[in-house]
Amino acid sequence: MSGTAPSTPAPAVPWRRLDPRTLLVHCGWLAAPLGSLGLTALATGGRITTGAWITLAAVAVSFAVVTALGLIRWARTAFRVTDESFEVRSGLLTRRLRSVPLHRIRTVDLTATPQHRLLGVTVLRAGTASPSESGGALSLEALTVAAARRLRAELLARADTEAAAGDPVLARFSLRWLRYAPLTFWVVGGVFVAVGTVYRVLDGIGIEPWKLGFVRRAAQEFGSSLLWLTIPAALLAVLAAGAIGATALYTENWWNYRLEWADSRTLRIRRGLFTTRAVTIERARLRGVLLREPLLLRAGGGALVRAVAGGLGNREENRKRSAVLPPAPRPLALRVAGGTLRSPFPDAEFADAGVPGRPAPSAVGSDRPDRPALARHPRAALRRRRLRGLLWVVLPGTLAFAGCGLAFAPVLLHAAWIFAVVATSAVLWLARDAYRTLGHGVHGRHLVVRSGTFSRDTLVLERDAIAAWTFTSTPVTRRAGLVTLTAAVAAGEMGYRIPDLAAADAPAFAADAAPGIIDAFLLHPGRATEG
DSSP states (O other): OOOOOOOOOOOOOOEOOTTTTTTHEEEEGGHHHHHHHHHHHHTTOOOOOOHHHHHHHHHHHHHHHHHHHHHHHHHEEEHHHHOOOEEEEEEESOOOOEEEEEEEEEEEEEEOOHHHHHEEEEEEEEEEEETTTTTTTTEEEEEEHHHHHHHHHHHHHTSSOOOOOSOOOEEEOGGGGGGGGSSSSSGGGGHHHHHHHHHHHHTTOOGEEEEEEHHHHHHHHHHHHOHHHHHHHHHHHHHHHHHHHHHHEEEEEETTTTTEEEEEEEEEEOOSSEEEEEEEEEEGEEEEEEEEEEHHHHTTTTTEEEESSSOOOSSSHHHOEEEEEEEEEEHHHHHHHHOOOOTTOOOOBBOOTSSSSOOOSSSSOOOTTTSSBBBBOOOHHHHHHHHHIIIIHHHHHHHHHHHHHTOTTTTHHHHHHHHHHHHHHHHHHHHHHHHEEEEEEEETEEEEEEEESSSSEEEEEEEGGGGEEEEEEHHHHHHEEEEEEEEESTTTTSSSEEEEETTTHHHHHHHHSSSSSHHHHHHHGGGGGGG
């Protein structure tokens, strides 16, 4: 007797569970209330008030509820990887099954806080092409480190395993980079953030910081001393504390940093001392890089690099996960930016034509192919920056000092004219620097944009990634013949500005940088005003 044997169905892929230590991770919230109770006991000399006992009882009840919910969540959460998708099911009364096709997974990140590292577990987050807050990622908390790495390899198994050309490691952490840590915002801002946090914590547990003995004594000593000595000393103390804090924060964030091409299609960033992070970016979602040089960091010869990529979550998550290189030497930043692009970074020349003392860039391009000349912006952009600085900085400050001098202390009238002279000089210098930075151009398959003075940014963006153009003008800019051009991109900040272009040149540049988007409006100008 002839016939075909019945085909046996493929065995179902088994479901896997999270590590039981997930329950201990969820108990981390106890640190805040128990710490507050401890501080209260210290501040009151060991006397526990009735309110503190009530708080302790509430903590105990909350602990029992959270533990029960965590146990249920752990028991009802499972995941598996099939040939086509990554699936996670959860829920008690309402069962929820989320399934993401493997070909849509763009990044797989591992993050471990100190609590996770103490327990030997980590959090895995698989990001997709969707930039939404909840629809674009699946998270599992918590997995053992080994299991998480195996799962990451499974999810990225569709990536091409061909080795990247050249050395796949683009950069490693160096202790010499720590000298750039104080050249950031946190050298001053971090001090005020820390003081504000401590104040809120003490105020929340019923302690008024201004009534503490050592605080009152410090204020009295400060007020009774010579202000021309104490004020500079206080500023130096703030700067020293900020430098120490910025260095500590830099070390925690970037210790053991390593940037590498894991394969020809996956860029991987690993970093962190107490909280470790491992971020992966698929090459297909990488749309460009941003070389950022804040004012202090630029003065110290440093720069940092961020990736312009999709699939990194919403805007806030994107800012946290797109960091490719911390503040580091600028030559290294240029190499890392080029390695991320997989092509030489176009370190464009300044658009300085028209500025006294600086030569104009060639109309055709720079003599060096890796340094394209950027088109300069109209002189009206310089006048606009000067006017804004005078109206929004010099005038309000001068009027404030003059008003206080007339109302309270005539000596402040001298402060008014001193402020006006100093602020005007600073505004004119910053406006000139901002104008000298302005530039835009096309370099091969990339759009290159440079702008900013407090933070000089050089954006290198793939022209194919531009989805739309937005032309923005105000009555003031229209009168000056300027327009701001914004490139809409499904990655990074979702939109990147080219400020204060000549209004007459902006449409032609947009059509040249991203052909096909506004061509119809150039051929039929009337359409631009319809609707």
